[in-house]
Amino acid sequence: MWAKILYAFLTLIGGIAYGLLLGGISRKITARMQNRRGPTVWQNFIDLWKLFRKKTAISHGVMFYLAPMFRLVGGAGTFLLVPVVVGSPYLSNFSFGGDLIVLMYFMVLGCLGMALGAAESGHPHAPIGVTRGLSQMAGYELPFILSVIVLMVADKTATLEGIVRAQQGGILHWHLFTHPFAAAAAFISLLGMMTSYPFQVVLAPQEIAVGPPTEYSSTFLSYMFSGRSVFAVAKYLLFMNLFLGGASNLLWAFVKTFAIFLWPLFITNVFPRLRLEQSVLFFWTWPTFLGLVDLLRIYLVR
Amino acid sequence: MAFFVSSILLILIGLYAVLVKRNIMKIVIGLSLMDTGVNLLIISLGFIRGRTAPIINTRDLLVNTSSKVVDPLPQALVLTAIVIGVAVTAVALSIVMLMYSKKKTLEIDEYKELKW
């Protein structure tokens, strides 16, 4: 038990580091795409340390104070509920804690806690950002749910382990290929989850001053920063397990999550921003339609 | 037969007044006419040709009375009906009087406050 916790803790540290590194890489790649040099790939570590070691911080109240903890724990918890390597005693984290349904609701916990903290800041931009985020969530959640239900029904299980096991036996058994439409829907909704362009209206630094975390500073921000990083990794891992057949060892996990990481990155750098209702309606039409195709297939075949 | 026809005619005339006339007094008259018509009808129902009134005023009526006189019951009924008719007319007229004293008109069109 204690060993398990220790391994999980180490994985978590690794996850945070990996998330920060991916963030740096994304900045680097973006820079290269824009024909500039960009910061080092370690830039996010430097930023995190700087924020962590700032000397002063302000708080607006209890919820404001607790929100970064919510964010970190929510992100870390999500990360820990997803097995990195299914079947491995060290790298399957706490996936016994719950199945996919649990995971999908647990994912919200961090966001909700952070939303509350942001709202207590008393800055109007914060709740504006939060409401945008929640609305956008209502948008991308639909195709994502569709594809998740497709997988659950197809594999007759709601556990990630079960879904990964169902994809074993070659690359063509991956759900990416067995349920291409569902996968497409989910990957499009991943764009929304990452709140990057074209679905970046949630944070919108130029407009509502990064929305929810607008009043956060210093150590608070460093916590949210790491929570966000690990949350992103958790999502990549989730998608890896859902669609790319999981990972048989750590290397594969890196490769596959990196591949998933690249997808929103390339989209984000070449698209402008959508308005909120545009993005919601986008999610509720094309990706939903794609998801429905596979859902209907499952429904009829069954 | 003439009784029947004329009584029915009376009733119909009365009805005509009630249904068509726009003057309250005429309606009341129509009601009275109807009443009279009905009374006449009742009497004629009890009438049997060749018989006398059911009043025993001569001695020979005392024997075999029922084959000599007309049916007495309708006449008795009509007596009551006439009384009632008079009473109704009296009440009607007093109501009409009150109505006239309020509005100074007998046009029925003026008395349509209560509707729907």
Add this chain to the structure above:
Amino acid sequence: MGKDKKYFLDEKPEKLTYGGVFRRINDWARARSLWVVAYGTGCGSIELRPTFTSRFDAERLGMRMVATPRQADVLIISGYLTVKTLKRVIRVYEQMQSPKYVVALGACPINGGMYYDSYNAINRLDLYLPVDVWITGCMPRPEAILAGFKRLQELIDSGRADGWKKYIDNLDRYRENQKKIIKNWKMPNYNW
């Protein structure tokens, strides 16, 4: 008890110390992660934008524009300040979290520049805010700005960019100067 007391924290900032176990690494990180809030009402803001574009790419120095003073490390004063804008600048500066630095662009913050005899331009920013780096020119080109930031990085790295500390230490004097210029001080006594 005034109304402001309820809505604004009326408390003097505490004095801060500089140092600690991680001083070296802290300074190193601070120097390489400069998050900038630019106060862009002067003409300097025209030059500031290109500094962050592909050609000059300030991000390779670890710099980033941020949207709110809460998250910023560097306040850039992009040229001349008037009495009216000074108020805002003071509030923005005081709302930033320490350690924080001020970079003044152009001649105007130094001595008023071409507006030296204006009725309401501030001639010497130094009197009101602790400026860490001056970048002179009218206006300084992005190259000069980058050079200035390089200088700021050096100063931070070597622990000499301590304007934030001076400001708190000498808050009363700065406030006195500020109030001399700003006659109708309608802000809270201390901005948080």
Add this chain to the structure above:
Amino acid sequence: MVNPILIIGITLGSAFLIGIVQAFRPRWTGWIFYPTLVFDFLASAVNLYGFLSGSIGKPIMVKIGGFPPPVGINLLVGKAEAALGTLIFAVALLGAYHWGRRGFPQPQGKIMVLFLLLALGAAGISFTGDFFNLFVFVEITSIASYGLVASSRREEALEAAFKYMVVGSISSTFILLGVVFLYKATGSLNMLDIGGKIAGGFSSQVLGLISLLILAGLLVELEVFPINGWALDIYQGADPVVVALLAGAAVKAFYLVYLKTASYLALPSFFKLSLIFGGGTYLVSQFFAWRQENARRLLGYSSVGQLGLLILAGGLLLSPSLPASSRAMVLAAVVLLILNHSFSKSSLFLLADNVKGEKLEDWKGVLSSSPVFRFSFTTSVFSVAGLPPFPGFWAKLLLVMAAARFSPWLVALILAGALAEVVYYFRFFYLVSLGDKKAEVGNNLLAPLVASLFLVGAVPLAYKMAADKLSLTLPGGVLVLLGLSLLVYLLGFSRLLQWLASLGLVAYGAYLLLPFLKADLSGFFLGLILAGAAVLLLATYPGAKNLSSSFYPAYLVVVFSMAGLVLSTTWFSLFVFWEIMSWASFLLINMGRGKKAAWIYAVLSAAGAYAMLGGISLLPSPYISSVKSPGPWLALLLSLGFLVKMATVPLHIWARDAYGESPDDFTPLLSGIMSKMGVFGSALVFLYVVINLSSRSSFNYLLGWAGVLTAFFMTLLAVFQEDLKKLLAYSSVAQVGYILLGLALFTPLGWTAALYHTVNHFFFKGLLFVAAAGIVYRVGTSYLPHMGGLIRRMPLTFFASLLAVIALAGVPPLSGFAGKWLLYTALIEKGWIFIAVVAFLASTLAFLYSFKILHAVFLGQLQEENCEVREVPIPVAVVEIILLIPLVVLGAFPRLILDPITRVLGKVTALGIPDLKYTKTLGVVSRLGHWNALFLMVFFAGAFILALIFFALTSARVKLVGQMDVGYSGEVPRSPEDLHFGYGMYDHFRRAVKWLIYPLATRVWRGIYEALGAVAEMGRRIYTGDTNTYAAYVIGISLLILLIFKG
């Protein structure tokens, strides 16, 4: 035994005497008038008692002038006649007393004479055994009525009297002609004699025509559609006392004689005639009253409608094909209907006499003017609208059950009329209760009070009659509790005492009903009701609140009727308690801000309930568990009432305002427990009705969609709601939609989810509504944009609401998640994947309003006017804490509820227990997945605390700043309003889903209501008010009757 001739003789004599005394000593007339009426009443009552006790075995036959019956005139007084006589004189006494206190119009004596003659004529009509004598009494009654109607000498009264006179003369002409022709044809005038002759085989070609003439004349007097314009004018124009006497007594005599004549003359088409005219009149009049703005005319329409129902019942009685058992039911129904209508209508008309204006708007505020008025009005309206436990309800129940043997369409007609009646009576009620200021009412309230007390007193009698006929038993303990609840009203002088008494009564109820708390479905819900009511009642601590004195009685009635409901074993009993619960909750909602909402609620509830009653009437056996091979329509009918209470789309339109504007102290009960009665009822329907349905799976699927669409749309509407309580209302309805979905799944797992959610929803929604009540009490508004930042002022309430909202959103560590997990697992196991998608999406949308609740109330900027707001009152805080604990405990140990549910489901043999396993590491394991609640809780809490400690140790120096110290582009914000984001929080999202939240259902329902109202409005125009037209109607309809029903 009192000789009936005495009644007639003495009354007649007194009338003459009064006429004489009037000439000399006008003030002495009363000394003759009242004793005569008292004597009449007592004499009739003695006779009635004689018949009831059996001391008078056969009908009293009075020979007048010593001639034996076929020749001489005679009076024939049986049980019915004696009862009617008693009723007539009782109403007459009430009317006389009332009029006397107000002052008779001058000349007093003449009015008294007319009054006596009217009562005498009515009694004579019912007593007489001779057709010509009948005519005489009809004329006496009519002439007296003309005079009395005209007595007030208002223009309207005169006009009405004139119209009545014209129409009445025509009708008596018909009667007279009929009587004479009858004599001509049969040679007799004696009713019994003629009846005997006809029964003995006598027939004549013209007999049908003759009897139709008499009946047509009587139908005019019975005010059938469309020849009743004159009657409506009288109701509107005449003195209310006269109207009370006419509607309450005289018409009933005509009704009796109509029945007698019809049965003596025994024409086969009579019953059809009665059904058509009765049914038509009933339906049309109830319907025409919808938009009526004149209170008296409205009551008139209602009277006409009730008469129509009586005629319809008469038609049933005359029908040759009605089974004997049903005949007894109809007879009982007729008795109850007459009783009910006489007293309720006289009470209402005498109340109308105390109100200054005639328009409904003039009645505004009369309810708050005097408790006596309120009591009489409420009782009478509820009784005449047919709500339990009043006689009208039992009458309707009996009639419906009897009619069901006859034809389902007749049931539909009766129920449609009853619904229309509810529509306008409750509209009346809500219009009357509008407005804050008290209306001026007269203090002449004793007579209506007595009349309504009669109604209350008749309850046991009515119940006994109905129970005998329907073999109905209600749980006795619950009845005792209901009775005691009403007694709490008497403590009205002190709310605190009422509160304490209520708490005691709930405790006593729990003690009394303890044996029923078993591990079965009823016991499960009973436990929820009693425990929940006790907790929620605690939060209603009156304090300085402005509670109505009937708040606690109504509250208790709701609670105990729910208890009775879940303990019911027959559909009848369920229906009775269902209706009681409905009106009590209507009263409670009506005490709040939204009177109209209460009306809509009442109407929809009634629609659902009558659909249910229609379904019940079609069942062969009233036992809940014995529904064999039902059709899908039956299942739908039975579930409709429950669906209304659950506010399932598209029956949800009442919910928002009814929840949102009901008294804050009642809403927790309404949402937390009362909506669960719909769940209970639906469970019964699924368990005992749908299960035997051949198309069961598609029915379930349909209801599953209904449930999930409810959840989806209500959630969506909640997102855009700007009022705290209305937001919670939508949310509540949405959650109940999930429960319905779980039930519709009809798998053990689905039911586990549904029952779990039922309990859990009580915890968190009860908590939220209690908190909302506290907040509204403190802040004084429920409008979200006017709040904000209250976390500083109400930390405890914030914390409680936070946990409740997390549970509501179904986010893991708290108790709400279990329901979601079970439901989704069940959905996917069952393969309802499309529904699962919508359900998932709906629960995602729930996050939107969850955030809104917390942000708009507690977070953001504290507004200036709320700076001094204090924490919620202590009782509310206590209840918050009590309800908080299960949210956390169940979050870690869901088995605390899951195990009892498993035991309950073990009793439900049709379902079996859910396929769940419990292991140490994986927690709850279903066939699909697993979920370790305890681990999640420990893990989350542990990680959170670790992170917090680490943060506290390493963080920078944190300064708590003021609420307006925000980065505001260097500006200093001027006021909290500028900074608070509370209004139109999801306007951007609204633009995306505009097409989804179009208020289609509301528009459609309103459209239907308005279209029907417009039709009614148009239809009413046939009453042109023109005397000639009315006369023409009479002639036309009579001819029609003669032509159509001759055969």
